[in-house]
Amino acid sequence: MKQTVRVTVNGRLYEEEVEPRQLLSYFLRETIGLTGTHIGCIIGECGACTVQVNGTLVKSCLMFAVQANGKEITTIEGLAEGDALHPVQEAFINNYGFQCGYCTPGMIMAADSLLKKNPNPSEEEIREGLAGNLCMCTGYVQIVAAVKEAAGQVDNG
Amino acid sequence: MAKADPKQYVGLAARSKEGPRLVTGQGRYTDDFTEPGMLQAVFLRSPHAHARILGVDAQAALSRSDVFAVVTPEDIKRDTKPFRPGRYAAGLKKPIAEYAGAVDKVRYVGEPVGAVAARDRSTAEDVLESIAVDYEILPANTDVHKAIAGEDASVIYDELGANLAWQGTLEYGDTEKAFREADRVVRENLKIHRYSSTPLEPLACIASYDRFSRKLTVRTNTQVPENIYDALRDALQIDDIRVIIPDIGGGFGQKIHLIRKYVVIVALLAVKSGRPVKWIEDRNEHMMAAGHACEQHFDVEAAVKNDGTVTGLRFKEIDDVGGSISTLTIHFTNKLNNLSNTYKVQNIRADGYSVVTNRCPVIPNRGIGKPGMCYIWERIIDRVAQDLDMDPSEVRFKNLVQPEQMPYTTPNGNIYDSGDYPGLLKRALEKVDYPALKEEQARERGKGRYLGIGVVIGVEPGGRNAARDMAIFPEMKETPGSGGINGATIKLEKNGTIALYLGSPNCGQAHETTTAQVAAGILGVSPDVISTTTPFDSDVAPWGVAAANSGNNFHLYDIGSIIGAATQLREKVLKVAGHILDAEPSDLEIADGVVTVPGFPRRRLTFAELGKAAYNNQSLLPEGIDAGLQTTFYYTFPHAQPNMVPGQDRRVRAQFTFGAGAHVAIVEVDPRTGKVDVLRYLIVGDNGTIINPGVVDGQIYGSAAHGIAVALGEGFVYDDEGQLLTITLTDYGKCSTAETPNVEVEHAPSPSAFTPLGQKAAGEGAAIPSPAAIASAVENALEPFGVKVRHLPLTPERVWQLIQEAQA
Numbered sequence: 011m012k013q014t015v016r017v018t019v020n021g022r023l024y025e026e027e028v029e030p031r032q033l034l035s036y037f038l039r040e041t042i043g044l045t046g047t048h049i050g051c052i053i054g055e056c057g058a059c060t061v062q063v064n065g066t067l068v069k070s071c072l073m074f075a076v077q078a079n080g081k082e083i084t085t086i087e088g089l090a091e092g093d094a095l096h097p098v099q100e101a102f103i104n105n106y107g108f109q110c111g112y113c114t115p116g117m118i119m120a121a122d123s124l125l126k127k128n129p130n131p132s133e134e135e136i137r138e139g140l141a142g143n144l145c146m147c148t149g150y151v152q153i154v155a156a157v158k159e160a161a162g163q164v165d166n167g
Numbered sequence: 168m169a170k171a172d173p174k175q176y177v178g179l180a181a182r183s184k185e186g187p188r189l190v191t192g193q194g195r196y197t198d199d200f201t202e203p204g205m206l207q208a209v210f211l212r213s214p215h216a217h218a219r220i221l222g223v224d225a226q227a228a229l230s231r232s233d234v235f236a237v238v239t240p241e242d243i244k245r246d247t248k249p250f251r252p253g254r255y256a257a258g259l260k261k262p263i264a265e266y267a268g269a270v271d272k273v274r275y276v277g278e279p280v281g282a283v284a285a286r287d288r289s290t291a292e293d294v295l296e297s298i299a300v301d302y303e304i305l306p307a308n309t310d311v312h313k314a315i316a317g318e319d320a321s322v323i324y325d326e327l328g329a330n331l332a333w334q335g336t337l338e339y340g341d342t343e344k345a346f347r348e349a350d351r352v353v354r355e356n357l358k359i360h361r362y363s364s365t366p367l368e369p370l371a372c373i374a375s376y377d378r379f380s381r382k383l384t385v386r387t388n389t390q391v392p393e394n395i396y397d398a399l400r401d402a403l404q405i406d407d408i409r410v411i412i413p414d415i416g417g418g419f420g421q422k423i424h425l426i427r428k429y430v431v432i433v434a435l436l437a438v439k440s441g442r443p444v445k446w447i448e449d450r451n452e453h454m455m456a457a458g459h460a461c462e463q464h465f466d467v468e469a470a471v472k473n474d475g476t477v478t479g480l481r482f483k484e485i486d487d488v489g490g491s492i493s494t495l496t497i498h499f500t501n502k503l504n505n506l507s508n509t510y511k512v513q514n515i516r517a518d519g520y521s522v523v524t525n526r527c528p529v530i531p532n533r534g535i536g537k538p539g540m541c542y543i544w545e546r547i548i549d550r551v552a553q554d555l556d557m558d559p560s561e562v563r564f565k566n567l568v569q570p571e572q573m574p575y576t577t578p579n580g581n582i583y584d585s586g587d588y589p590g591l592l593k594r595a596l597e598k599v600d601y602p603a604l605k606e607e608q609a610r611e612r613g614k615g616r617y618l619g620i621g622v623v624i625g626v627e628p629g630g631r632n633a634a635r636d637m638a639i640f641p642e643m644k645e646t647p648g649s650g651g652i653n654g655a656t657i658k659l660e661k662n663g664t665i666a667l668y669l670g671s672p673n674c675g676q677a678h679e680t681t682t683a684q685v686a687a688g689i690l691g692v693s694p695d696v697i698s699t700t701t702p703f704d705s706d707v708a709p710w711g712v713a714a715a716n717s718g719n720n721f722h723l724y725d726i727g728s729i730i731g732a733a734t735q736l737r738e739k740v741l742k743v744a745g746h747i748l749d750a751e752p753s754d755l756e757i758a759d760g761v762v763t764v765p766g767f768p769r770r771r772l773t774f775a776e777l778g779k780a781a782y783n784n785q786s787l788l789p790e791g792i793d794a795g796l797q798t799t800f801y802y803t804f805p806h807a808q809p810n811m812v813p814g815q816d817r818r819v820r821a822q823f824t825f826g827a828g829a830h831v832a833i834v835e836v837d838p839r840t841g842k843v844d845v846l847r848y849l850i851v852g853d854n855g856t857i858i859n860p861g862v863v864d865g866q867i868y869g870s871a872a873h874g875i876a877v878a879l880g881e882g883f884v885y886d887d888e889g890q891l892l893t894i895t896l897t898d899y900g901k902c903s904t905a906e907t908p909n910v911e912v913e914h915a916p917s918p919s920a921f922t923p924l925g926q927k928a929a930g931e932g933a934a935i936p937s938p939a940a941i942a943s944a945v946e947n948a949l950e951p952f953g954v955k956v957r958h959l960p961l962t963p964e965r966v967w968q969l970i971q972e973a974q975a
Contacts, residue, residue, distance in 0.1 A: 045199040046192015050367040051450040055896045086192035103186035106861040110675030111189030112367040112416030137904040146417050147675050149872030150904045
């Protein structure tokens, strides 16, 4: 029995009929076509599907689409404004903070969330803040450097 | 005189070309694509490590209207042919039919037994439950030593009669003499466990088949198009095959070999259903059945003179290759790549034993057998030092190949192109202030704090020779190829932009950024106007045997072919422009995409004007020239001889360029818990001429982090029944930002004498010496307890046990 979900994603309202068992990650990817949110484990271990729900960091594989009813979601596709990259995205490019790019959307969502809470994190705080997001390529050195660069540039308002 | 400068943009941290799409979620991975009418597939997998398949009843599944195709072992046997043994099975002397899916028997937990294609994935998963498989469970074999002792619990391949599936020897020089004349022989038993780089994107495939034109198209995240292409032809007997490879979410070798099984079965579902079929592997499936790096056991002995000179090395290697014969000898033959590491030793003998077990088949993984070979060398050198009461670095200095010996031919026929190994080691020791560090260590030990210093060195071979594996079987009838061939296409478009088309896929190594930097200097344009077309498409890509995101191939074959294609395009541009500008091509100059006649400012042509002439205006073209401004160049390594194909002496250029790195690990071990903290990790590396330092550093950081994590605990664990206990990333022990140490890199390049830019490889490098560095450091920390580190991984539990055992 399908259920109706009304959810705002990156500022646009979607009203969709979904199976109650559909995970939010699949809703984003398959129902509304935002494939920037990636799936690497589907049990909350890897962080590739990390998005922000009402400003809180959420692994979208650990939430049903129906649980997002009435909520506001930001995905990687909603971070840049117009043609201007978000400062965290820009910092990831400047620092080669990605390789294959598969963890990158989740990593950037987590970094953005971290910097909103703590605009000037220490290296230890950055490492703690990103510990829920696995990257198999980079050894994290350039990711940490990217977050350091973005710190202070991120508009906290 | 018009000069091309391939190095104009080399060495610059040019802005990433992949970056904008990857940081905005615009990367396009296999799972992001859909096709009209596309179905979803799931696999039925073996719950048993070893069992005979007595029967499969898929009637209930087949009778459902929402199921479009089912594949059972019977279908596999009837509708497909077995794979032909490739280079990874070079040691297979008896033909054994290996199909894409299990027939008759299952040999590891997770082995694909069947598959279902349905309207959506949930339906397919539900339907899977209704397929009944009747298994006769057989005893599982999980211990290689039992196989060596002739005590198989059961025989995995009836054709072989025993689980010891291959045995062979490689010998170079005269080891008997070296050991006879040695002052002492130093022995050790070592082991490396099963692990994987666990790419974050699992295996993925979309297959579609046009039955009327008999054309099969697969979109998949393989690292090596050849493996998929050949597998589909062999298994399905279809010749017209198109392999499309979009963005890949990490490879590391995991997406080279076993992926072919799944692509074949998904293609069979597409053939049967008449619909495009998508399959996306889940994480548990990946951990169980996508392939592991080999568990390798080594008995090592070194012939040593009392001054620390190592005159001979012998080792016996037992490989647990898992439940397949298709990668039987890969971890052994890959040791030919770095068989003598950085050392001068002339006498080396390796006795290889490959044992099939009821565990996941082994596959290439970042360096394949090379981390094991480096582990053998660096552990035994440490032992030699202890035996002679010398500093371990002193023993290394004593045995290193010297820079004035370059190019240096190793006993097994590799030719080291360039390198200053003593310089790398010396610089690494200076950077950490080794004497002061030793003092600090002694002081801290007095306070009950156990610091350890591990200093190791390793070569990083690059550019695969496809004939390498024949060294163990020179009489092999069907050679898997030889040397390396790969191409690139470059096109000047009508608007003056440049499009590159590479012959190989990219899975995170910034090929688009790096190739643009190289091509830009040759063509006289900014890298900004160059773009590389993805995805890889076998219908149009100029690809050959070296078209592999594997074997550290990119720096050699892809860069070589880009240079060739760009140089030819430049010549053509000058020819056409010279004709239009009425000047000798050799008098022209190119800068910023404008061709000029020096001294005549008004005689100029932009690339856009040239493009329009070349494609639109025949009257402007010189006679006898092909229209268009597009060139394709296939690169073959010009220095591949001698020893490209091994003869009876079994000498072979296993790889063609040789970087190197000295690694220093500084750790602290808590003897109460066994926990190891990496306080500092430094690499002084020779990656030859660096094209883009940001990219190369990333490769080094990532490969070092993986090697360190492998040494400190990540890995696969099986029980005695062959059940995998580590099917999630957490159980497996994947390291996050919190556990991964910061890695420091200093570059000390010795440009290759054999490559156009002096470039060498960077992708596998730091994963090769890092397990040895950690082992060395942990042992050094626990010296007061008398602990010897032989086996990896060094989980806290294992380290704690080592301390208890040493004290007992």
